[in-house]
Amino acid sequence: MTTAISVSGLVKTFGQTRALDGLDLTVRTGEVHGFLGPNGAGKSTTIRVLLGLLRADAGEIRLLGGDPWADATSLHRRLAYVPGDVSLWPNLSGGEVIDLLGRLRGGLDTQRRADLLERFDLDPTKKGRTYSKGNRQKVALVAALSSNVELLVLDEPTSGLDPLMEAVFQDCINEEKDRGRTVLLSSHILAEVESLCERVSIIRLGRTVETGTLAELRHLTRTSISAELAAAPNGLTNHPGVHDLQVDGTHIKFDVDTKELDAVLRQLTQVGVRSLTSQPPTLEELFLRHYEADMAIENGKHAAVAK
Amino acid sequence: MTATLATEPARVAATGQRDGFAGTGALLRLTIRRDRIIASIWILLFVIMAASSSSASQDLYNTLESRVRAANAVNDTAATLALYGRVFDPTSLGAVSLIKLGAMGAALVALVAIFTVVRHTRAEEEAGRAELLGATVVGRYAPLTAALLLSVGISLVLALLTALSLIGTGLPAAGAIAFGLSWAGAGIAFAAVGALAAQVTEGARTARGIAASVLAAAYLLRAAGDASGTDDSTWLSWLSPIGWAQQVRPFAGDRWWVLIYLVFFAALVTVGAYLLVARRDHGAGLLPQRPGRAAAARSLSSPLGLAVRLQRGGLVGWLIGMVIGGLAFGSIASQVGEFVDSDSARDMIMKLGGERGLVDAFLSAEMGIIAVVASAYGISAALRLRVEETTFRAEPILATRISRVRWAASHVTIAIGGTTLLLLTVGVFAGFAYGAAADDMAGFGRVLTAALVQLPAVWVLTGITVLVFGFAPGLVLAGWGALVVFLMLGQLGPIFELPQWAMNISPFTHTPKLLGGEFAAMPLVWLTLVAAALVAAGLVGFRRRDIG
Numbered sequence: 001m002t003t004a005i006s007v008s009g010l011v012k013t014f015g016q017t018r019a020l021d022g023l024d025l026t027v028r029t030g031e032v033h034g035f036l037g038p039n040g041a042g043k044s045t046t047i048r049v050l051l052g053l054l055r056a057d058a059g060e061i062r063l064l065g066g067d068p069w070a071d072a073t074s075l076h077r078r079l080a081y082v083p084g085d086v087s088l089w090p091n092l093s094g095g096e097v098i099d100l101l102g103r104l105r106g107g108l109d110t111q112r113r114a115d116l117l118e119r120f121d122l123d124p125t126k127k128g129r130t131y132s133k134g135n136r137q138k139v140a141l142v143a144a145l146s147s148n149v150e151l152l153v154l155d156e157p158t159s160g161l162d163p164l165m166e167a168v169f170q171d172c173i174n175e176e177k178d179r180g181r182t183v184l185l186s187s188h189i190l191a192e193v194e195s196l197c198e199r200v201s202i203i204r205l206g207r208t209v210e211t212g213t214l215a216e217l218r219h220l221t222r223t224s225i226s227a228e229l230a231a232a233p234n235g236l237t238n239h240p241g242v243h244d245l246q247v248d249g250t251h252i253k254f255d256v257d258t259k260e261l262d263a264v265l266r267q268l269t270q271v272g273v274r275s276l277t278s279q280p281p282t283l284e285e286l287f288l289r290h291y292e293a294d295m296a297i298e299n300g301k302h303a304a305v306a307k
Numbered sequence: 308m309t310a311t312l313a314t315e316p317a318r319v320a321a322t323g324q325r326d327g328f329a330g331t332g333a334l335l336r337l338t339i340r341r342d343r344i345i346a347s348i349w350i351l352l353f354v355i356m357a358a359s360s361s362s363a364s365q366d367l368y369n370t371l372e373s374r375v376r377a378a379n380a381v382n383d384t385a386a387t388l389a390l391y392g393r394v395f396d397p398t399s400l401g402a403v404s405l406i407k408l409g410a411m412g413a414a415l416v417a418l419v420a421i422f423t424v425v426r427h428t429r430a431e432e433e434a435g436r437a438e439l440l441g442a443t444v445v446g447r448y449a450p451l452t453a454a455l456l457l458s459v460g461i462s463l464v465l466a467l468l469t470a471l472s473l474i475g476t477g478l479p480a481a482g483a484i485a486f487g488l489s490w491a492g493a494g495i496a497f498a499a500v501g502a503l504a505a506q507v508t509e510g511a512r513t514a515r516g517i518a519a520s521v522l523a524a525a526y527l528l529r530a531a532g533d534a535s536g537t538d539d540s541t542w543l544s545w546l547s548p549i550g551w552a553q554q555v556r557p558f559a560g561d562r563w564w565v566l567i568y569l570v571f572f573a574a575l576v577t578v579g580a581y582l583l584v585a586r587r588d589h590g591a592g593l594l595p596q597r598p599g600r601a602a603a604a605r606s607l608s609s610p611l612g613l614a615v616r617l618q619r620g621g622l623v624g625w626l627i628g629m630v631i632g633g634l635a636f637g638s639i640a641s642q643v644g645e646f647v648d649s650d651s652a653r654d655m656i657m658k659l660g661g662e663r664g665l666v667d668a669f670l671s672a673e674m675g676i677i678a679v680v681a682s683a684y685g686i687s688a689a690l691r692l693r694v695e696e697t698t699f700r701a702e703p704i705l706a707t708r709i710s711r712v713r714w715a716a717s718h719v720t721i722a723i724g725g726t727t728l729l730l731l732t733v734g735v736f737a738g739f740a741y742g743a744a745a746d747d748m749a750g751f752g753r754v755l756t757a758a759l760v761q762l763p764a765v766w767v768l769t770g771i772t773v774l775v776f777g778f779a780p781g782l783v784l785a786g787w788g789a790l791v792v793f794l795m796l797g798q799l800g801p802i803f804e805l806p807q808w809a810m811n812i813s814p815f816t817h818t819p820k821l822l823g824g825e826f827a828a829m830p831l832v833w834l835t836l837v838a839a840a841l842v843a844a845g846l847v848g849f850r851r852r853d854i855g
Contacts, residue, residue: 048702048854048855051702051705051706052705053702053705053706053853053854053855054853054854054855055851055852055853072705072710072711073708073709073710074708076706076707076708076709077708079706080706081702081703081706083699083702083703085699086703087698087699087700088700089613089617089700090433090510090512091510091599091617092599092616093598093599093600093601094599095599095600095601095602095603096599096600096602096603096604096607097603098603099602099603099607099608100603100607100608100612100613101703101704101707103603103607103608103609104608104609104610104704104707104708104709105707105708106707106708124601124602125598125599125600125601126598126599127598127599129433129509129510130509140703143703153706
């Protein structure tokens with residue numbers, strides 16, 4: 001297995017602000033990689049370093065086997081980029097922008113362009129200033145998806161798209177995956193990441209805090225269990241993997257560390273289980289855990305200042 | 308909701324909103340806060356222009372005889388009548404010394420008014436900021452009202468300070484106030500035109516273009532009216548707001564009643580603007596948005612193709628201005644011999660090379676002004692790079708296989724090529740007008756050369772802009788700063804007797820002044836090399852820095 005993107009120890013500072021603080025990211029060739037993090041975590045900065053728009057202060061960065069700063073133009077032939085906030089020229093039509101970007105990238109598939117315009121229900125004759133946010137996003141998406149490139153770099157590509165178009169987008173990304181393309185997908189829409197991505201990286205304050213397959217990440221968190229038992233439970237209170245236990249006669253509810261699931265379930269079946277529902281952790285919970293950690297640090301800072 | 312509609316349906320339907328003026332005061336404070344520096348600079352520039360023009364003329368025209376001669380030189384020549392207008396009282400010091408600023412100054416004040424109004428109305432709407440404010444307690448008419456009040460305020464403050472400065476130079480108070488008010492009247496009239504234009508189109512750029520075209524038409528109408536009359540302006544001048552500003556006749560009768568024309572015109576046009584505001588949707592214009600092409604033309608497949616597409620409209624406007632300016636300068640140059648009113652000056656000029664030397668000197672001076680104008684175009688065309696960068700439109704281009712240098716070079720090419728085209732145009736049309744008027748087609752080449760020798764100095768300004776863009780993009784307005792400094796060196800240097808090394812800082816110092824015998828190619832070669840080095844250094848800097 002080869003890697004499309006490998007970043008280690010990436011540092012980027014803007015004046016006093018340390019936007020990226022030793023970030024690591026590995027995207028394997030042919031995978032759809034989810035790139036998550038709260039606002040201001042450094043996702044767009046990382047992407048702009050990967051595109052050679054910003055120069056890294058420190059760190060090892062390889063993109064499609066090259067150096068994104070030194071080999072920018074030759075690497076750009078092989079990738080397409082959709083920015084998070086698409087800004088179009090007011091007096092150019094959407095169709096003109098799609099063609100322009102396609103040509104500058106080295107050609108686009110006209111058949112696919114027509115097909116995508118149809119699927120995204122986009123009128124290419126409207127001028128840039130008259131498009132809504134969602135439609136501007138569609139212009140950039142059609143331009144990127146109708147080019148024949150190895151790597152798609154998408155920075156929150158579906159912000160502003162309606163649910164119907166979100167579904168079209170997911171279909172398109174799945175097709176890209178089938179055609180063997182690599183996708184780096186920065187997103188806030190966790191359902192989208194869950195349904196599209198094999199592996200995800202979560203970043204916070206310019207550092208990578210989690211990376212791996214969704215299954216691996218789930219393993220690190222807790223599953224919620226709600227069960228009706230044959231008798232009162234025993235010994236669960238002392239079990240180190242069990243949290244937030246609530247006992248109401250024979251009905252119990254608790255969260256369990258996913259790696260302790262086996263042991264805890266064995267204990268339950270000893271008592272006898274009448275009914276059981278279990279809920280795997282959602283990506284949202286994974287994400288919120290880090291987000292809350294962020295808030296805690298922020299609050300800590302404020303508290304320190306207040307003192 | 309139903310209840311309110313039932314109780315007051317008529318009023319809501321008529322205005323579309325209950326209190327259309329809510330929030331005007333707060334918006335006015337916001338516009339003043341945003342414009343306080345730029346408006347102060349404008350006002351100051353106009354005041355200095357009027358005061359220095361007046362005080363410089365005090366010695367020049369201190370005798371009645373000299374005033375009448377100067378006034379007749381203007382009044383007897385169709386070209387100067389068209390360009391400046393008529394001196395209505397050849398004996399009046401004020402009328403003679405401010406002739407160049409009457410119509411021209413009024414038109415410049417009008418331009419400031421147009422830009423101010425459009426900047427706070429349509430430009431805000433186009434940028435989406437007006438929507439943010441419109442969702443708060445701000446009435447439908449509030450943004451337009453605030454913009455108009457600001458523009459009227461700027462015009463009146465400018466009028467007052469100009470009048471005071473003119474009184475300070477020793478001119479009669481009544482005339483000075485009439486002069487100031489004639490400027491303010493033009494500003495207020497065209498603020499209204501700007502307000503109306505801002506309702507018509509969806510784009511601020513087009514709105515400014517429409518209003519500026521109305522201004523140009525008004526100027527041309529009065530030019531035709533002034534030039535076609537033998538003893539007085541004809542009725543054509545009375546069709547033009549700029550003509551009305553002149554017909555106030557400051558220092559030559561002070562006809563206050565003409566100001567009512569300007570106020571009435573402004574009121575009428577403003578009512579039109581308000582009627583349109585009440586009837587159109589937010590963000591929409593009156594002119595329907597024409598659909599664009601579904602696919603890009605072949606020409607739109609390179610950064611240069613894109614740059615041409617983005618800048619061609621603006622360049623065409625500048626070229627039209629150069630055609631008009633060229634025709635005016637060329638025909639004036641053919642009559643330049645009649646301007647020189649002192650025999651000793653004429654003798655001196657004859658010694659310098661005769662009538663031809665005099666014409667060359669005049670052309671060289673006029674082309675010096677054109678060079679500053681062309682430099683302004685070059686700077687603004689090169690600054691498009693920074694505009695594209697800060698609006699995040701450069702990013703998608705730079706994420707393709709297009710290198711940074713190639714992208715930046717596209718707009719630099721427009722700046723260099725555009726300035727070349729501007730000076731070529733002015734040279735050709737001035738040469739043609741001169742040749743036809745003086746019946747001397749051999750003069751065509753001399754006039755064209757006088758225009759083209761300005762190019763290397765103009766390119767240096769483009770080069771400075773690119774250099775700053777490459778190394779210190781946040782300070783990119785320094786290009787304009789450099790132009791102002793060079794302009795000041797050229798204008799004030801001789802007066803303050805600055806040392807030569809200081810004068811040499813300005814590229815315009817090195818442009819050959821006389822085309823005859825002393826024409827030297829070396830300075831031009833050097834200036835071109837400097838400009839090329841500045842551009843190259845700027846591009847190197849741009850390759851190394853962060854985007855955004």
